[in-house]
Amino acid sequence: MLDWRQIDTVLLDMDGTLLDLHFDNYFWLEHLPKRWAELSGISVAEAKQQLEAEYQELNGKIEWYCLDYWSKRLSLPITELKREVMDKIQMRPDTPAFLTALKNSGRQVILVTNAHPDSLSLKIERTTLASYIDTLVSTHEFGVTKEQQELWQQLQQRFGFDPKRTLFVDDSLPILQSAQRFGIGHLLAVANPDSQKPSRAITEFPAIEDYSVLLAGIKGAANGSVISE
Structure with missing residues (x-):
């Protein structure tokens, strides 16, 4: 699935990729x-309704992900409302082993999320993500989202990664397409971002339902072995 010998940097989405998307879907669509x-x-x-x-009108724009925007638009304390259901914030069960393998491999690992900084902070508070990943980035720092090429340009300038030797993992196909247009060499989709919904059939990119299938390849490449997946 992936040639880990050709990957130096791993960029990871958060919601639906490392964390169960059920919390976000429940909050925005129900709570x-x-x-x-x-x-x-x-x-x-x-x-x-x-x-x-x-949501549809703002999809992909920075406002869609901005808690400040929604707090003003609805006259509601969005972060406080998220706390009301924060027990639903959970890591995917396959995430810890995946992140541990990446950390031990010595690769540069960066979390890149469109989530607002307050949402990122809430999820860091609720989970152990920060113990696995040193660099956590909200695209709000740049004022543009992963759907836009300007974001990828600024990310590359800040972290100096080689796009061709970079893996990007996300559950959003439009965002993966944006990364592909920028020239990210290795792309991986998550087929089952929400544990309460069935897996999706994805044909545009390599896709997984469980990170455990990647562990042998990560460890083998780190040890200098040749492992084909």
């Missing part, structure tokens, strides 16, 4: 509409 309906006096069904229409 937030319910709480907004309570405040505004409209029905939950109407709140869902209005919010989902706005």
Whole structure:
């Protein structure tokens, strides 16, 4: 699946890639509409309809991921509302072993998320991600998202990685396509980002459902072995 001898840097998405996307789907599609309906006096069904229409309009833009934007737009304390259901924030069960193998391999490993810094902080508080990854980046630092080429240009300038010798893992196909356009040499999709939903059939990129299939290759390449997957 991957030739780890050709990979020096690993860029990792967070939600749906290292963490179970169920929390985010539940919050944005269920919890937030319910709480907004309570405040505004409209029905939950109407709140869902209005919010989902706005989500579609802003999809891929920095505003979609910005908690400050939604707090102002809805007059709601979004971060506090996330805390109400933060028990749903969970790492994927296959994530710890995967991150441990990457860390032990000596490769440069960078988390790159479109999540707002407050959301990133909440998830770092709730999980052990920070114990595995030294460099955690929110694209809000750059003012552009992973869907945009400007983000990849700025990332490469900051960290100095060779795109051809870089692996990027994400659950979003449009974002993987953006990375591909930039020239990232190795791309991997996550087929099952939400544990409460069935896996997706992905044909555009190599895809996995469990990181355990990668562990032997990571360790073998680190030890100088030739392992074909």
